[in-house]
Amino acid sequence: MExxxxxxxxxxxxxxxxxxxxKKMPGFCHSPLQPVVARAALHQWxxxxxxxxxxxxxxxxxxxxxxxxxxQNATISMGGTGVPITVDKLRELYGRxxxxxxxxxxxxxxxxxxxxxxxxxAAPLPVPVVYNCGGYESQETIxxxxxxxxxxxxxxxxxxxxxxxxxxxxxxxxKSPRRPSCACTTRSALMKWTTxxxxxxxxxxxxxxxxxx
Ligand code: SF4
Numbered sequence: 001m002e003x004x005x006x007x008x009x010x011x012x013x014x015x016x017x018x019x020x021x022x023k024k025m026p027g028f029c030h031s032p033l034q035p036v037v038a039r040a041a042l043h044q045w046x047x048x049x050x051x052x053x054x055x056x057x058x059x060x061x062x063x064x065x066x067x068x069x070x071x072q073n074a075t076i077s078m079g080g081t082g083v084p085i086t087v088d089k090l091r092e093l094y095g096r097x098x099x100x101x102x103x104x105x106x107x108x109x110x111x112x113x114x115x116x117x118x119x120x121x122a123a124p125l126p127v128p129v130v131y132n133c134g135g136y137e138s139q140e141t142i143x144x145x146x147x148x149x150x151x152x153x154x155x156x157x158x159x160x161x162x163x164x165x166x167x168x169x170x171x172x173x174x175k176s177p178r179r180p181s182c183a184c185t186t187r188s189a190l191m192k193w194t195t196x197x198x199x200x201x202x203x204x205x206x207x208x209x210x211x212x213x
Pocket of ligand 1: 005006007009010016026027028030065112
């Protein structure tokens with residue numbers, strides 16, 4: 001049975017392609033259901049509490065549901081850089097990073113691959129899982145990862161409800177439907193069930209911005 005993708009606030013309602021085909025990728029994120037990974041390596045440049053001394057086990061997924069024009073990983077988020085892999089192979093990548101000493105498995109821009117990643121996490125990992133996203137998430141998706149993810153790392157861009165009309169904002173951000181309220185939804189949903197504390201200063205700052213928006 002065909003299913004229509006509403007996995008993020010874009011709510012594209014399209015039938016996602018099963019496999020990678022650069023010329024035919026329905027949906028704003030331009031991602032297939034099959035995982036596409038651009039890089040998997042120990043990463044030392046996350047927040048210190050995530051990188052620790054050995055590094056975070058970062059898995060960079062190709063595509064993005066935000067596609068900001070200022071993205072520092074544009075070749076990955078919008079340029080199609082990456083290799084299609086199976087769910088079993090994805091699980092193998094986690095194991096390889098853990099064997100190298102990764103303190104955690106850090107899923108970078110995971111939302112478009114929600115179904116495959118949930119399958120890859122069916123069995124618990126021996127280290128925490130980090131959901132490293134743009135904070136543009138649906139309540140349903142956050143709830144689906146409950147018990148699978150221990151640390152959410154939402155990279156919030158802005159939270160002021162009036163900003164989407166400002167001309168200084170990048171076009172792709174202005175066109176993100178309900179971006180500020182979705183960011184607050186993300187925040188509220190996380191506050192309900194995230195048990196692992198995030199860095200204190202970032203956490204309290206985002207909370208006060210949410211109240212002001
Ligand atoms: S995950 Fe991709 S296809 Fe699905 S609603 Fe979001 S942007 Fe659209």
